Amino acid sequence: MSEHHVMPIRVYLTIIAILMALTVATVWVAFLDFGYLNTVIAVGIAVIKALLVVMYFMHLKYAAPITRLFAGAGAVFFVILIAITLSDYRSRDWFPFPEPWEQAHEAPASH
Amino acid sequence: MKSVFNILPEQASTVASHVDAIYLFLIAISVVFTLLAAGLVIVFGVKFRRRPDGPAPEKPHEDSRLEMAAGAFLLVLLLVLFGWGAKVYFQNTRPPADAMEILVTGKQWMWKLQHPNGRREINTLHIPVGKPVQLTMTSEDVIHSFFIPAFRVKQDVLPGRYTRLWFQATKTGRYRLFCTEYCGTEHSMMGGWVNVMTAADYERWLSGEVAGAAQETPVQAGERLFTQLGCQTCHNAGSGALGPNLAGVFGHTVKLADGSEVIADEEYLRESILNPHAKLVAGFAPVMPVFKGIINEDQLLQLIAYIKSLSGASN
Amino acid sequence: MSETATIAATAEPKNYLTNRHTIQSWLFTVDHKRIAILYLISLTVFFLLGGAAAALFRLDLMTPQADLLQSETYNKLFTMHGIVMIFFFLVPSIPAVMGNFLVPVMIGAKDVAFPRLNLLSWYVFMAGGLIALGAIISGGVDTGWTFYTPYSSMYANSHVILAVAGAFIAGFSSIMTALNFIVTIQKMRAPGLTWFRLPLFIWAMYATSLVVILGTPVVAITLVMIFIERFFQFGLFDPALGGDPVLFQHLFWFYSHPAVYIMILPSMGVISEIVSCFSRRRLYGYTFVAFSSLAIAVIGFFVWGHHMFVSSQSAYAGLIFSFLTFFVAIPTAIKILNWIMTMYKGSISFDTPMLYAYGFLGLFTIGGLTGLFLSTMATDIHLHDTYFVVAHFHYVMVGGGVMGFLGALHFWWPKMTGRMYPEGWAKFAAIVIFIGFNLTFFPQFQLGYHGMPRRYHTYAEEFQILHVMSTAGASVLGAGYLIMAAYLGWSLFKGKRASANPWDARGLEWETTSPPPTENFLSTPTVTQEAYAYDKPSVTHVPPEEKRV
Amino acid sequence: MSSHAHAHVAHHFESAEQQRQSAQLGMWIFLVTEVMFFGGLFAAYVVYRSLYPEAWVVGSHLLSIGLGGFNTAVLLASSLTMALAVHAAQTDKRNATAMWIVLTMVLGFVFLGVKVVEYAGKFEHHLVPGAHFHVDPMAELAKLEAAGVHVGQHLRHAFETANPSHVQLFYSLYFAMTGMHAVHMIIGAGLMIWLLANTLKGRYSSAYYNPVEVTGLYWHFVDIVWIFLFPMLYLIGRH
Structure with missing residues (x-):
């Protein structure tokens, strides 16, 4: 009956304390300069917060494997959507292109 | 103009024969596989048709060797196709450095073109044979697409950005020019002709108007x-x-x-x-x-x- | 009707059709079988609408000039044909009708997991459909079913908002159905029905549902973005603000390419059932076919950019999309091999469903092979947005999707209605449809390679001869559909009574009465053997006295 | 009647456990569709931000960290109260269940209220995309400096180079994303009212609390969306 997992209230209180602390942390960190790492840190903290909510408040830690599989699939396809779309934009001005086609420099085939 | 019942339409650019070679290879593959599939289902249909006194069919063996072999064969075939197609595509992506540049602006529902010496035209493109031509294209409104079937080239034309297309004509003549990205009510009217001329004729055509009024490049x-x-x-x-x-x-x-x-x-x-x-x-x-x-x-x-x-x- | 009433009045046990007769008992039903029938009726209407639009513009395309229609009307008609056929016929077709009817029966459940959600999905579907029809009646939409920006968001003067809303709402209906199927298959299988004893139709429905779950929400939000741009004047794809219209294409095809698998995977499941039954042989390579459905569903999400090779997308992104596209071809091709190998040493009979399976194999093979022309970058540059593409996707969606749907309709018609259709007419119609389809769409491959762009109202005169052939073929195709509608309608009232298992097929749906009772089985069945056990006699869960002859 | 577990098993289920698992799995699958739904907006956000990073810095500086941070805390707190509501239902504490649901709903309305204040501010300052949109990055930079904010080199550069059109694009996405989130909040609040009514009618107990649980899942999901929206919209380039 692991499905009927009743968690002690203490766990909820611990989690909310961590979540609030992380919220303060993410605001504080935003004002420090880490270059491009600022984005990584901000998203990283958000991911940790989301995982805490998912695992404890939403009981995913104690859910059936199939439920966890679906939750994971959601995250994976979310990333796929964004990553592949972005890959187009990041590679649009890649240089150099391959050499132009050699035939272009040949004599015209006919008149 | 070739009849539409010919397998291949007119080839009039340097890239056309390369694209057609892949096309013919693909047709060969398709014919072989279609005949194979159709032949097998027909032969099996006849040979193993139900007979009142026929034996009960056996359960097939769970054996993945046939699938594996078919998969491996297909993988090789498809990789060849992918590589060949990508090679021709990439070879044709970047214009040669000495290409003559023609400016193209698409708008609902016409193509506005301007030559290096300033001569403008609408919906008809005059180009010299045997010389690489690069089109630098943009749109005033929606997305259009510049397509010359005889050259086997096509490129979308976008508002707010420039796209490029290049080709080198190999034969003089008139070829169709189409817009292939649906762009509204008169989409099918947005097109015209590409006039491929000898270099001398092109020069004459270019200067034809310059003689009259002063023409800005x-x-x-x-x-x-x-x-x-x-x-x-x-x-x-x-x-x-x-x-x-x-x-x-x-x-x-x-x-x-x-x-x-x-x-x-x-x-x-x-x-x-x-x-x-x-x-x-x-x-x-x-x-x-x-x-x-x-x-x-x-x-x-x-x-x-x-x-x-x-x-x-x-x- | 009176005959049905007398039958019901006799000592016959009541089935899902006869247990109640009021209109309310249909409109408020939570029985998955009745909901399937509601869907069947609505989809037939949408199919006729979409088909009528196609007939009109096909007629107009007989000549190069505009003679029958004005450009605006022509554009609205092909848009209507696309929207109706994709969102309101092909996407729901097999899942909403056959899936709804069969999934619970095939797995030995009494109903789907969420019956009220199932009914809601029909109402939502109808609401979406009526809103889209509203757009058409109030003046039409001329964006094409693809709603490309910035035409749809800034330039079109037609009823884009209504059409987008209709498609958006219909998306919820397919999500509800898919969610229901996954939970039902996951949690409600009969005792003994392990994953590898499931019919392949169930595997196909599961894979389809995954695609719906992961893809449909993305097109939903993309349509919402069009709505926001048109209604609130927020420039999400506006080039003047630095927005990128190509981003719309990315988001749109993230769903709309996998949507092709939503339309074709269920058909593949149906063909597996039919080929196995009429060859009297377990499907060759069951495990491979089962997993390839899932593989196709997943890989299908990585290839959307092959719709964008000439869109100005990065050449490198195009390269990767082209590469991955070839990988979808492999499991698909091997599936065809599996179906063919099932017939080898079988005992093949040519009842109507098998004719459709043959039609599917031929047309889908051509559809799949011509897909290679479009995944190869160099040839796609030439073929993109020409009639070649039109022909290719009709071979896949009609030759594959609709042939599968019609095969399923004939295979399970006795189960759904309790009546047999006239076999001779059915065979005749199947052959007419096959011939008509090829006459309509084969010339379009040739048109495409010769450069005829799609969505053209008027065209160059040299293309006329092929267009005339295509239109002539379309009339044959239309005649085939009408013959079918006529004899199926006739069979509802005059058809021979169907036995519980008229094809001597295997599978739980054949072990209950035709039509099944409201909760499908009188007692929950227990499954003791694998699917397609054609080497063994049918296991009977229904007491003999309840079987009709 | 609420005390009988069997009374709650719908006709087509074999057991209460099967029904509960089905409800739970169904809700999670629905949440997957929600993830992908927001995914489209996030993809647009990521693409445009990668194209126009400086406009995103300017856009985010015109949002209030105070209001956004406060709302984050409010939503996190509402997630706690929601979890406690489920806990109370699991342990047969009907009054506590009702109280936590009410509290969750109140916190939800507080969030929406703050959102209304924020939207009104944007409307006043012509930051709503459309014909009236107006932003002058240099003037905004001067305001920041007047307010005593330390303006570093990166920040100055962003304000100097940002294209107002691109800032408008940021606000289009800001309103689309937070608006879509707010719609989900409103639906959530509606669900709370429905839950409350059923709780007061005594429909839920330790034997049957599926609706409380799955509504909770939905509420937490909406909270998670905001957990990402807050740093992505409010905290960019503050250094």
């Missing part, structure tokens, strides 16, 4: 605009100039105020004219006025042509 028009808009007051070679000197800029790396580098291509020039502050060149203050809404797409193309000519990039 895009570079000349760009230069006139450059003066009219007062660009040279800042963009000059003087030591205290407020803007960067534009000679030799096009096609080269530019260092920006934020430390990054960009290559000064058409997109960059476009952005820097419409919205100068977005990618400011290192060492200059953001003082240039915004030209968005002040000049139109045609003028923008001419200005860029002029700036390119300052680098000897134009012809």
Whole structure:
């Protein structure tokens, strides 16, 4: 009956304390300069917060494997959507292109 | 014009025969596999048709060797196709450096074209045979697509950006030109002809109009605009100039105020004219006025042509 | 009707059709079988609408000039044909009708997991359909079913908002159905029905549902973005603000390419059932076919950019999309091999469903092979947005999707209605449809390679001969559909009574009465053997006295 | 009647456990569709931000970290109260269940109220995309400096180079994303009212609390969306 997992209230209180602390942390960190790492840190903290909510408040830690599989699939396809779309934009001005086609420099085939 | 019952339509560019070679290979594959599949189901249908006294069929063996073999064979075949197709595609992606540049503006529902010497035309493109031609294209409204079937080339034309298409005609003649991206009510009327002429005929055609009225080339028009808009007051070679000197800029790396580098291509020039502050060149203050809404797409193309000519990039 | 009433009045046990007769008992039913029938009726209407639009513009295309229609009307008609056929026929077709009817029966459940959600999905579907029809009646939409920006968001003067809203709402209906199927298959299988004893139709429905779950929400938000741009004047794809219209294409095809698998995977499941039954042989390579459905569903999400090779998308992104596209071809091709190998040493009979399976194999093979022309970058540059593409996707969606749907309709018609259709007429119609389809669409391959762009109202005169052939074929195809509608309608009232298992097929759905009772089985069945056990006699869960002869 | 577990098993289920698992799995699958739904907006956000990073810095500086941070805390707290509501239902504490649901709903309305204040502010300052949109990055930079904010080199550069059109694009996405989130909040609040009514009618107990649980899942999901929206919209380039 692991499905009927009743968690002690203490766990909820611990989690909310961590979540609030992380919220303060993410605001504080935003004002420090880490270059491009600022984005990584901000998203990283958000991911940790989301995982805490998912695992404890939403009981995913104690859910059936199939439920966890679906939750994971959601995250994976979310990333796929964004990553592949972005890959187009990041590679649009890649240089150099391959050499132009050699035939272009040949004599015209006919008149 | 070849009959539509020929397997291949007219080939009139250097790339056409390469595309057609892949096409014929694909047709061969398709015919073989279709006949194979159809042949097998028909033969099996006849040979193993149900007979009242026939034996009960056996359960098939769970054996994946056939599937594996078929998969491996297909993998090789498809990789060959992928590689061949990608090779021809990439070979044809970047225009040769000596290509003659023609400016194209698409709008609902016409193609506006301008030649290096300034001659303009609508929906008919005159080009010389045997010379690489590059189209620099943009749209005034929605997405269009520039398609010449006899050349086997096609490229979408977008608002707010430049796309390129190049080809080298191999035969004189008239070929169809279509818009292939659905662009509204009269989409099917947006097209015309490509007239491929001998080099001499093309020269004659080009100068045909110049003899009458004075004809500005895009570079000349760009230069006139450059003066009219007062660009040279800042963009000059003087030591205290407020803007960067534009000679030799096009096609080269530019260092920006934020430390990054960009290559000064058409997109960059476009952005820097419409919205100068977005990618400011290192060492200059953001003082240039915004030209968005002040000049139109045609003028923008001419200005860029002029700036390119300052680098000897134009012809 | 009176005959049905008398039958019901006799000592016959009541089935899902006869247990109640009021209109309310249909409109408020939570029985998955009745909901399937509601869907069948609505989809038939939408199919006729979409088909009528196609007939009109096909007629107009007989000549190069505009003679029958004006450009605006022509554009609205092909848009209507696309929207109705994709969102309101092909996407729901097999899942909403056959899936709804069969999934619970095939797995030995009494109903789907969420019956009220199932009913809601029909109402939502109808609401979406009526809103889209509203757009058409109030003046039409001329964006094409693809709603490409910035035409749809800034330039079109037609009823884009209504059409987008209709498609958006219909998306919820397919999500509800898919969610229901996954939970039902996951949690409600009969005792003994392990994953590898499931019919392949169930595997196909599961894979389809996954695609719906992961893809449909993305097109939903993309349509919302069009709505926001048109209604609130927010420039999300506006080039003047620096927005990128190509981003719309990315988001749109993230769903709309996998949507092709939503339309074709269920058909593949149906063909597996039919080929196995009429060859009297377990499907060759069951495990491979089962997993390839899932593989196709997943890989299908990585290839959307092959719709964008000439869109100005990065050449490198195009390269990767082209590469991955070839990988979808492999499991698909091997599936065809599996179906063919099932017939080898079988005992093949040519009842109507098998004719449709043959039609599917032929047309889908051509559809799949011509897909290679479009995944190869160099040839796609030439073929993109020409009639070649039109022909290719009709071979896949009609030759594959609709042939599968019609095969399923004939295979399970006795189960759904309790009546047999006239076999001779059915065979005749199947052959007419097959011939008509090829006459309509084969010339379009040739048109495409010769450069005829799609969505053209008027065209160059040299293309006329092929267009005339295509239109002539379309009339044959239309006649085939009408013959079918006529004899199926006739069979509802006059058809021979169907036995519980008229094809001597295997599978739980054949072990209950035709039509099944409201909760499908009188007692929950227990499954003791694998699927397609054609080497063994049918296991009977229904007491003999309840079987009709 | 609420005390009988069997009374709650619908006709087509074999057991209460099967029904509960089905409800739970169904809700999670629905949440997957929600993830992908927001995914489209996030993809647009990521693409445009990668194209126009400086405009995103300017856009985010015109949002209030105070209001956004406060709302984050409010939503996190509402997630706690929701979890406690489920806990109370699991342990047969009907009054506590009702109280936590009410509290969750109140916190939800507080969030929406703050959102209304924020939207009104944007409307006043012409930051709503459309014909009236107006932003002058240099003037905004001067305001920041006047307010005593330390303006570093990066920040100055962003304000100097940002294109107002691109800032407008940021606000289009800001309103689309937070608006879509707010719609989900409103639906959530509606669900709370429905839950409350059923709780007061005594429909839920330790034997049957599926609706409380799955509604909770939905509420937490909406909270998670905001957990990402807050840093992505409010905290960019503050250094």
